[in-house]
Amino acid sequence: MSSSSVGEVSPSRPTEQVKTKNTDSDLNLDTLNSTEIQNKFSELKTSPKGLTSIEAQDRLAKDGPNAIQAHEESRWKKLLGYFWGPIPWMIEIAAVISFLRADWPDFFVIAGLLLYNAAIGFWQDNKAANALAALKKGLALKASVCRDGAWTSIAATDLVTGDVVTVAAGEIIPADLLLINGKYLSVDQAALTGESLPVSKKIGDGAYSGSIARQGSMIGLVTATGNNTFFGRTAKLVASAGSKSHAEQAVLRIGDFLIILAAALAVVLVGAQLWRDLAHNAIWHWSEAGAIAQFVLVLLVASVPVAMPAVMSVTMALGALALSRQKAIVSRLSAIEELAGVDVLCSDKTGTLTQNKLTLQAPIPFGTAKADDLVIAAALATQKESTDAIDLAVLKALPENNPFGTYKRVDFIPFDPVNKKTVGIVQDTAGHNLRYAKGAPQVIAKLCGLTEGVISSNDSTPTTEYFGKVSELASHGTRSLGVAVSHDDGKTWVLLGLLPMLDPPRPDAAATIAQAKKLGLSVKMVTGDDVAIGSEIAHQLGLGEHLLKASDIFSPDMNPNKIPVDAARAVEAADGFGRVFPEHKFEIVKALQERGHIVAMTGDGVNDAPALKQADCGVAVSGATDAARSAAALVLTAPGLSTIVNAIVEARAIFERITSYIYYRIAMTIDIMFLVVASYLVFGFQPLTAIMIVVLALLDDIPIMTIAYDNVVTSPQPVRWDMHRIISFSSIMGIASLAESFGMLLLGIAWMHTPWLMEIVPLTTAHLQTMIFLQLAAGGHLLLLVVRTRHTIFRPPYPSRPLFLAVVGTQIVAVVLCVFGILVPALPWIMIAVVWAYALVWMVIIDGIKIFTNLQMMKREKNSQKLSHPISDK
Structure with a gap:
């Protein structure tokens, strides 16, 4: 809620005053005569008028910026980290085996895959870090400081010891201070000291960097900055990049599933090979053991979703970039994906739904x-x-x-x-x-x-x-x-x-709310004004008019961490809340979350910070305080709700792109792994060489990253991760693709046993391997185009230009490899045409299987919903 509502009259803070303001008119020098304060001025070689610009520059150069100097790994150490871990180990062992066997083509291609994965990961890591740093420049804390005898606003990182600053309610204290003037200041320093209640400060008291000013306004002398502050010495910093969103967790679980599946099939493959060698041939050669080990390791490498980090970071970074153009700063990339599941949006009235122009x-x-x-x-x-x-x-x-x-x-x-x-x-x-x-x-x-x-x-x-x-x-x-x-x-x-x-409603508010409702969101107004005022504005905006007085739901003695069931139900049923105090916002969020909702909450005041932090996606609206912006996941720099709705649409688009990648990756892994094992067990035939599997992994991963740019149809309702549906649908698509690949194998075998076909085009087992290779390359990318939409592939939205061009370019490379026999046995043009005709026919077949599968799943989902909510259907 804006500070300008009737319930939240907020005069300007000292940081908003004119820069030419003279310090002598504000500092009552009589209050500075205490020995401790005078000694501190002498110790820091400063005065009540603060420092000069030259003195401040000298101290900044000597002491460094007012920021926590976290130890960062060198770029070389980060780069070497991409060669350490289970996945790199598998690739490295495969490369070593190829080297020891003097299998140079395999060695160079596998080594290339290792370097490719490291380069992609390193590039994306730096790209994401740079993007976040650029976006967070807009979130830099400001401080009102007295320099050269006049008040001015500077970045908090430029503060030095000896500066004289002002601190007011709603601001984060920028450095360790000795309070030297002012009536009073109430400071919340619970995050640093564990005190549950704000502490009242007076002249002569200290205030810690990182604590939050709750009430009042005072002038302070900066006594410590950066790592020398209380916060710098005691706070344990945790990088936000270490946290994973639901999407990242889901994809990582699927990655583990694929590796386990590949390992199980590899054991079957090794067991079958050992049985044949020992039981039938009774001969064992170490060269055969090396070949089997190499092939199994490469097979495991092929099952690893090496493009997963790149897909995740690129899609999230593009979403953040799109939102930054719409005046929204994403403080955590994972917040974009979390928005996809938001089903309740609690919005301030003043300045968000209304113009805040009284x-x-x-x-x-x-x-x-x-x-x-x-x-x-x-x-x-x-x-x-x-x-x-x-x-x-x-x-x-x-x-x-x-x-x-x-x-x-x-x-x-x-x-x-x-x-x-x-x-x-x-x-x-x-x-x-x-x-x-x-x-x-x-x-x-x-x-x-x-x-x-x-x-x-x-x-x-x-x-x-x-x-x-x-x-x-x-x-x-x-x-x-x-x-x-x-x-x-x-x-x-x-x-x-x-x-x-x-304060009239914003011109775009009604349309934005209507759009939010179409997206399946329940919008609840939260205001400090009377219920009657809120109801009138709600009526004008097309919101429900069932507003409740917050104090009628939440009693003063209620435990905010354990909301009673009746109160939670009342919150869920309400269209909004009037006479809301800051503590009520936190309770509203908790109540909705206890009812199973994913909640987005807007706020702008320091007292909104707990609610913004508790919400699944806290949104600091335009003009929010530093504390609110620090607690929020999404920071708006323009007024209104439209940016939040746009962010939800963008989040759902990202969700669709990520799930498309997951469908494709699981299906292709099932296809390749089962094809290799089944053909070997049934026919004793190895359909792909090790180098073919590695090249396929490269050809698959290059275009898949462009899915971050793909055109998608966003869900009209909030989306959540349904692992049962993902595994079921992906498995069906994988089995269909396996049928396609196995059919190509049978077609090739039949060709080699048909004399008149052999007279037209002689076919060898090496040619058949290349045909399987080309079919997997072509059929895999056609499968990606199929699974990216729920309806037929022949209806829009069609693939985006980057994705389409990447697929076409990759297929041209695959055809060139087959025609000229690069890394694979050469294949005649007529057989390339046969493979492509076969793949296109199967694309239509799999498209039909996809549509039928989706229809059946939709029916089952509707039936399960009816069983879950029988009363609502009567």
């Missing part, structure tokens, strides 16, 4: 106050440098001839999410101190002793009229701001009136 309507004064008096009073409870939407609307509405400039600012109490008001303490021309407050209507009413539903015996008119006007304005979707004044240092307050403000 216009002040006609003031509603009470008592003897006049309309202009009401606006002036609200302006006196506002910082004139503020960029907040409410504050700008108030300041813009000031009458031309007003005494605003005659008042002297004494103090200012900024907004915080608990008190929900701002208070300006000013001195008039007569020297009297006055306090002006503006904030949520309920808060100002309580301040003035008014209670909704309770009529005061002294004066019932303000109570009934005040709350009546608030309800009337809310029923029309108009927010209101209460204003009050105190002449006695805040002991008693006098109600001045209400300022109605209108």
Whole structure:
């Protein structure tokens, strides 16, 4: 929720003030006279006015940037890491065996495969790291620092010891500080010290880097930066790149399955060969053992999905790049894939569903106050440098001839999410101190002793009229701001009136919500405003109008980590929530997750951070605080919900591309492995040489990476990993492909036993091996084109240009190898034409099998849904 909602009035923070602001006007030097603070200034060779730019540059060059300097492996060590592990070991052993047997063609091709895998992995690792670094530049924390006697905003990494900085609610403390000026600061340092509650700080206290300012605003002296901070000494940094998404975990499990399957079939192959050699020939040669070992290892290599890391990183990186063009920064690449399964989107109202461009309507004064008096009073409870939407609307509405400039600012109490008001303490021309407050209507009413539903015996008119006007304005979707004044240092307050403000829905909000519903998302509004205001906006946007007051669902003593079933059901059934406090957002997310939903939650405030972290995909909206952006997986730099919906569409497209790769990879592994084993057991014939299997692995992996660019049909509903369906469908496609390959083997054998065909084109076993090789190369890529869509291959979306050109180019290479006998026995053109005609016919057959299989699976899925939800179908 935007800080500019009625429930979250938020004046500007010190970091938003003009750069020419002089430090002497802010630092009360009398507060700096304590011995400890004066000693610290002397020790750091600085002053209350901060450092000069030259001094700061010298210290930055000496001490380094204000960042945790994590140890990074050298590029050479990273590169060598790609030659270490189970998969590289298998390839390396196969290469060594080929070398010892002086089988140079196999050796060079296998060694080439090893170098290819290492190069691809190394390139993708650097590409992903560079992409994330570039994207995260937009997330760099800022700090408001006093340099050369003037306030300016710089990157937090440029802070040095001796700098004087400001810290306000919603910001992450950029370095270790000694607080030297200001009223108070409440700091949440639980992540560092384990304290469960925020700690109140005063002048002379320290504040740790990495902790979060919850309330207040103070000025601090930087005492330590980078690795010398408390955070740098104690925090255990975990690289986000080490975490794996559901997609990565699924593909890794499938990779393990393929390797185990290949190993089992390899054992069968070795056993059959040993039986034949020992039982029939009774002769054993070590050269035969080497040949078998080499072939088995190459067979295992062929089963490994070597393109898996490249496919995952390329598809995710392209998704992040596409979203960055749409004003969204992905802080974790895995967040894109997680979005594919989101089925509930909890959205802020202000600034996300509405324009956050408030216009002040006609003031509603009470008592003897006049309309202009009401606006002036609200302006006196506002910082004139503020960029907040409410504050700008108030300041813009000031009458031309007003005494605003005659008042002297004494103090200012900024907004915080608990008190929900701002208070300006000013001195008039007569020297009297006055306090002006503006904030949520309920808060100002309580301040003035008014209670909704309770009529005061002294004066019932303000109570009934005040709350009546608030309800009337809310029923029309108009927010209101209460204003009050105190002449006695805040002991008693006098109600001045209400300022109605209108924040209309964003022009694209209704269409975006309609699109989200088409995607199977349940959109729930979350607002700090009254339920009546939320309901009116929900009505205008086409959302459900069943909004609940958050406090009616969540009691103060409720354990947020264990939401009662009734409360969780109420949250699930609601269309939105009004009068939401920050802690309610976390409870809303937990309740929905306990009901089995995958939740995306938007937020912008520091108190939204727990909810953003808890959500399956936390989204920091435009203008969010540093704390919210750090906790979120997706950071929007443009207002509105459309980017989130676009991200969901992109995530589902990535899901389709990854599953297409999985279908293809499992099917081809089943095809090659079972073909080799079955043909050897049945006919005693080795359909592929070791070098053919290696070349096939290369030809398969090169075009598969371009699937990251493929055109796909995204699912109209949230998608989740269904391993049963993936294995079942892939196995059926693999068996169909095996039938195709085995049919080619039978066709070749029949050809060699048909005299008149042999007269036309003489065929040898070496030619038959090349035919099988070409059929697997052609049929494999045609299979990829088949499994990439659920409907027939002859309907759009057709393959993308990169994918299509990669397939065509690879097939040209395969044909050239067969024609000129490169690495494989040469094959006549007429047999190449026969193989391709055969592969195209089988493409149509497998396409029909695919359509039939999908129809049967869809029927079974619908029947299982009916059994799971029988009441909803009645």
